[in-house]
Amino acid sequence: MDVIQRELTAFARRARATAARLHPDLPLVSYTLLAHIDHQQGCRATDLAAHYLLDKSTVSRQVAALEKLGLVERHPDPDDHRMQVLHPTPSGTEALASTQASRRAAYRKRLGSWASEDLTRFAEYLLRYNEAGDTGTAP
């Protein structure tokens, strides 16, 4: 269990550097948010904050940056004018696709030699681990 702890920490520590190398153009964190927005096909800022354990203000600024770059659009929710629904613009989708490509290449390099059985199990473990955080961490 200590090993898991140590290795996850090491990974987290390195993640920034690795990510910065993978897409030096896109403001890094923004990339993650953009990916999430795309994956969810439209979501609110609060969702992002909750999912990544970020402060509202942080998300607000990041989204503003993404909008400024023309990668996302904000549409006020017709039902509730407090909220804004976020959607990637075509340009955003494109930017995402291109970074996804290099990202995938990097992952393939790292995981290419793994047996598909191991990959499946690894993914399963990660999902399980992260889900535990979702529920157990917000009392």
Place this chain on the structure above:
Amino acid sequence: MDVIQRELTAFARRARATAARLHPDLPLVSYTLLAHIDHQQGCRATDLAAHYLLDKSTVSRQVAALEKLGLVERHPDPDDHRMQVLHPTPSGTEALASTQASRRAAYRKRLGSWASEDLTRFAEYLLRYNEAGDTGTAP
């Protein structure tokens, strides 16, 4: 494979917040470095930089902070006066132990229900994944 990518990213994104909650007292990154120093029983600043993909300057400041807090000692290497060997002070070891405790509790909460077989395999996967980064990322 995309799942692995997404989940690892999500984890990395959350890691900071989680870590900050676990030991609000210790300057967070410093904790990681302190743990590594302790685990390695004495190491140099460059080793830390290499292991966590950090810049020399970053490590230098972090270590300086740790020293200021009285958690590590720097001894110039007798063989090579350029280097400094880092060691945790008793106070550092103690601080580490206490945060380790709460950290372990959090992990136990998350992983307690896992079969030990799964834990072993998860640890193994993480090691394997991180090792691939060690070698494959520094051409």
Place this chain on the structure above:
DNA sequence: ACTAATAGTTGTAGCATACATCTAATGCCT
């Protein structure tokens, strides 16, 4: 002895983040 490489420090700048505060919109409750 001169040059190149290495370990570490310091100056400077930037991004990501949190906390506190503020506004606008909504919901509830009597």
Place this chain on the structure above:
DNA sequence: AGGCATTAGATGTATGCTACAACTATTAGT
């Protein structure tokens, strides 16, 4: 309907972590 609490988001401010560049001190190669 009016009033208080809640929620979504924005903005002000401060801080932490980080990188890059320039500098010193030490060591190694030739």
